[in-house]
Amino acid sequence: MVYSLEWKADEGRDWLAAPLTVGNVHAADRADAFGDEELHWLQVLSRVWHEHYARNALRTMYYDGKEMLHDIAGSIPESMRANASCPVDWPRKAVSSLADKSVLAGFNIDPNVDDPGVVELADRVGLVPMMGQAITSAYKHSCAFLTVYPDAETRDVQVVARAADWSAAVWDRRRNRIRCALTVTENDRLGRATAMTLWLPGRAWELTADGTGWSAACTWRDPACPVTPVVPIAFDRQLDRPFGRSRISRTLMALTDMGFRTMTEMDTSAAFYASPRVWFLGLDPDAFQGSKWSRLMTSINAVSRDEDGLVPTVQQLQQASMTPYSSMLETIAMMVSSATDIPAEALGIRLSNPTSVEAINAAEQRLSRIAERQNREFTGQLMQLMRVAIYMQGGYKQLADVDLSGITPVWDPVNVSSDAAKADWLTKVGSVDEAVAKSDVGRRHLGLSEAEIKSVKAWESRQRAQDTLDALRQSVNQPEQGQTGTATADAGTGGTQQSSAKPSENWGASELKTAFDALGVAIRSGVSPQSAAAKLGLDGIDFTGMIPVSLRDDSK
Template identity: 40%
Template sequence: MSGFDDFERVSFSKPGMVSGLPQDAADTLGMLFDEWSLHYESNLMRSTYFNGREKVRNLAVSIPDTLARRVNSMVGWPAKAVRALADLSQFEGLACDGDDTLGLAGIAYDACLDVTVQQAVTSAYKHGCAFLASYLDADGTPRVMCRSALMSSALWDMERQEPASAMTITGVDAKTRQVTSLMLFLPGRAFDVRKSEGRWTATGIMQAYEGVAVTPVCSDPQLDKPLGRSMITRPLISYTDAAIRTLVRMEATAEFYAVPKLWFLGLEDDAFDTSSWSALVSSVNSITRDVDGNVPQLEQVQQASMQPHADMLATLARMAAGETDLPVSDFGIISSNPTSAEAMAEAERKLTRRADRQNRLFARAVKRALGIAWCARENQPRLPDLSAYTPVFASTREESAGARADYFQKVASVSPSYASTDIAWRQLGFDADSARVLSSASRGQQALDGLTALLGDNGEGAHDVDEAGAEAGAQSGQGGQTGVQAA
């Protein structure tokens, strides 16, 4: 896809006649385009706020527009709200209860889901949803492509609770900002639609899966909003606009605050033979008497205080903090009284509860997308049994290494097989690859202990069966039981 930024406008005229596209598919493409156009402005606005490129919405009461346009004030609260929650949705890999017979781990690795899923999560929090498109590449490799809602649209099937069709833009001309290519996904069909010399042409894409090969990644889906809602809510946008106006007023007030306002009574206009700035910065100034011999009177007007602006900005920050479930200190407002540990823990609990709920939704989306990719590779129309697979996200809570180790030890003492699972080692704080190695070594040790007990040599012959036991444990998810059977 041609490179472009979220905040740059894209021009896309509804395709008329598309060569090679059936009429029903062309009608669906038209409806998808209308859906995309309906939400494009709001999605573009949220990208603008996320990227800190929002413009001041001046009320033109105390600050003239000419001055407001010259002040380049920005507030990063929308990006803070999105990233704070997205940081709690770190995808770590795919766990499997037993052998990976479907080979989904390889598909996830080839698709770089450990990186792209995080991008999809951030995009979902920004626009309300993102999309995972699964398809078979030209070389026969299954792919999972992450797409933003800014460049995609979908029609929702309320009966089946899944997309009825989807469209995603894949190419934009860097100079004209015109859309040059897109992909259309229909039940059991997919098309690569491209524009060349002013004409649109569609090419069918091989798809074995009987449904729509697109999976939505949604933020806070509701019954009336199945494709989710953005973390950059309308109240947060309103608070951000008010904060920007407050910063503009502060800038204007600071200019007047920096220069004392002086009035000379009984003084002619031509009394100053130098510029006003030179008179202000000079250490010694003199003024002559008037024609009547009177000395002019000097009056200094009291400067406007900056405190009301700071108080208003702090109030807006507290309102934004309440809207996003973030502590007010994250918005740069530091109270003279430090926040209590209980208040900080309560703010963290609100955010982690929301992240835990979201991670369950994200995990289901990742699993479904990988299942559709498997269908593309194996030429199967329906999803396989995916119950043995679990997409794993990092813990949303900050826990000390000692607390995790204590939990591990207590659970393993009750259920020894717990120490042989990848999940246990991930909960202990290791990454997915390290957890896989450690759990394999634990299973090998259990297999070795089983062989040793069966041979009855009290461990003296352990070295003779070490390789056999380790191999048996590495190939089995049942620990020592499999080692005994192998012996």
Template identity: 30%
Template sequence: MPEITMSQNGWTGGGHAAALKLLAPSHVEGLSDTENALLAELCDTWTRHAGRNATLTAYYEAKEPLKDFGLTMPKSITANYTPLGWARKAVDMLMELCVFEGFVAPGMDDPFGLQDFMASIRFTSVLQQAIQTALIHGCSFLTVGRAADGQPTIRTHTTEASAAIWDYPNRRIKACMSICDQDKHGNATGLMLYMPERNILIERRDGVWAIPQDATPEPTVGGRCMAFRLAYNPTQIKPFGRSRISRDAMRIIDGANRTICRAEGNAEFYSFPKILLLGVSEDIASMSGDQALGLYMGRWNAISKDIDGDTPSVVQLSASTMDPHLTMLKSWAAMFAAAVNIPASSLGVVSDSNPTSAEATEAQREDLIIEARHADRDFGDSILETIRMAVRMRDPSVDEADLLKLQVDWMNPSMPATSMSADAYSKLAGSITGFGDSDVGMTRAGLSRSEIIRLKADQRRTNASKIIDNIRAGNTVGGVNVLRQPEPAGGETPATGTGAE
């Protein structure tokens, strides 16, 4: 992991040429005194949390440094150990259960035309990445702005390159800053500021921060900051959430890494048991390491007598077994699984003598499923605030009552088996009128939102074809199309009430 240092210019990540660095501006022309004060507070917030965010990223990428006690492990092993990827497992297992499906509203197939809007900005994939970074660092940010064509757009930001201030009385973000550009040395050269009254871009040129002349500040909607948090497990004390990689989880990973290194050292001695030679000649006693290894690995070995003519004796010192290390590693795995609510079997070091049943496996995932439901609830509130703001930008005359009916549709985190979903669907469809053809019923049957949309479209096409066929069959009698009557001969007008009915 790069060395983290502090300087008068703020936090920098040493040892990496492209580490992100920020020289905070003291004053920017064109910003009000209130906005300059908010900018200074945002830069200070980013500086204070940059080191912690870098540490969390290192654990997720399995690049954490070894916390060695310096007692038993040689440097040749500690310098080349393989870190465990348990932190990534803890994040990714929960992220894979928080799957965004779309937006739903009562009585609307495509509420506010969001289906095309989400497809145009690739919202689903971008949101999934934002959820991943939120689980790593505790939160990430969604911001609403305008694209070049004037249409609203939604961007995501990680806490490694952004910071925000929380408005406690109103329970929302007061101001947000995002590093949007940097030079080849990692120095920030562009900041996007999301203020209560407007969104402003400032750039650093020739060492001076200023608002570009060709930049047009964007007014906000409703006089509120257009940045929203995606927070994992937020509280009133920590409104920006907590990292999935908690401090106790990191300490457990450190202990497991030390156990792996000790097992590695034990494996070296176990592969080549130590031999004690008594009463050997001078040439044997003065052998170099390579010569001694060659003697040890030779197909046949000969040891000469000592100067007194005594025959040397060979004593083999048995190496200790690796079972204590493996048992300790299993204990670390069990503690880590309990800390992050994932099955211990997912870490690859805990094995049962007998295969577990489907019910037992589901019971092991119960805590993780409950955590995923809570995460969906917290993420969903911020996503709804973001999308409502985008809808207001696109159509200021939208009905607020209809906006409040909008809901986020998540995939069921329990992910039941197909047979279980089909059994529950058949029982509910038989007892609730209209349940089988409803979107709720199809979701309970295990169909995804895209499958439900395609199925509904196929049903509409089939019903339309049947209606057309029925009309054609009803309007044809004896092979004659009664809708088109033959014209009377000689231009005579038929009397009223005559002709085919």
């Protein structure tokens, strides 16, 4: 069956020119049904994409520094106006300064819960670097999208980030999630879309251009999945703006244009300043022979009298000063700093009155608070993504069965402090609460990465296991009778009572393995299993069924 997708005018407004055209759509497999619902949402998403394409492309130009000079006065020569390139990089700095404070470090797994595969999935798909790219794209265009789907060949779950300039989505306000989405996945050398994916609740369609239209194939279908496998990564989400807003706001673009014009006018004035303007009053222009510039640069020049015997008058015009332009740039930089919460010095402007350290730190604190709020928002969006991804991996009947309690994303600290300040904080906190200082929280505050924290914990586990083994070997090598404190007389019963230390509640797999190895050493030394277990602090536990057969045969 072939469905015709027509472009219609929206209230008399023409469609914006963009490299996306959709003709006929037909299902590649007759078993699939690309029905009226899919066609309806494809039309809606195509319209959304067209409506936002121009603004997304404009913000990309500002981010890349490729915007054109416009609204300029006639005082600038046409040649300089045509060859002028933007000398200010404020839009990119507005994006990167905040993106540098939102860096995903990994996932923290509570020791009391089992990891259903979150860490393995994140490592396999490269979620950490991908999240950094998605956040930068979100700050540039207001949002980015993370799509989840099972690979058609390997069936492994894949996570791919998509930029907003090649994507479109419709928000479901009643359920507070994405209703459907469209992502352009391939384009030709001319920039025209040749492949795209239509995302709907419980299904995904791959559309491929075949010359006469689009061939649609359903690559994923799960009626039990109630959500669209697309998660937005948005900046500054509001109730009326569920996809957020861009860091490159209209205010910042206007200020960038002002800075562009000011720098170009300053460059033009500098060109005039380099060549002094001299007027010869009462002298015929034909009196100049050769280059006028060489005349100006010659050390000695002579001017003859005119036919009336009068001497021409020479006047040099006063050159324009650079001070007004510097003051203008300083004013614009202060306005950009106010709009982006970036210190003015970081914008490449040296102010006439240097800002104090307290003022710079205050500006950084405002940006850090925004980053902390965004990291909390990104945490919720990441957990939605991982919940859908773990569900697609299998083993769950419905999405509600996926429990990710005790699993949280970990972000790098938004504020960078010196090593001395970190050590001082850890020392003071450790004197009040030693558990916090020795926990992963304290180590992250110290600046250790997730890999370094895992390495430290593994070393601690091996060290505890080695200490346990050394203590047990020392205890086994001593005679069982006659040890100080081994047996004490019980005055009430006349019997003996053996003292032993209780096992540590923090023993992990490494400590238990070491304990069993030490138990084997004790048995080979002629010590009974129960006596060796008592020395380990495991008295009262029957180890008979846990001892390897080879060791059981050696013991009597």
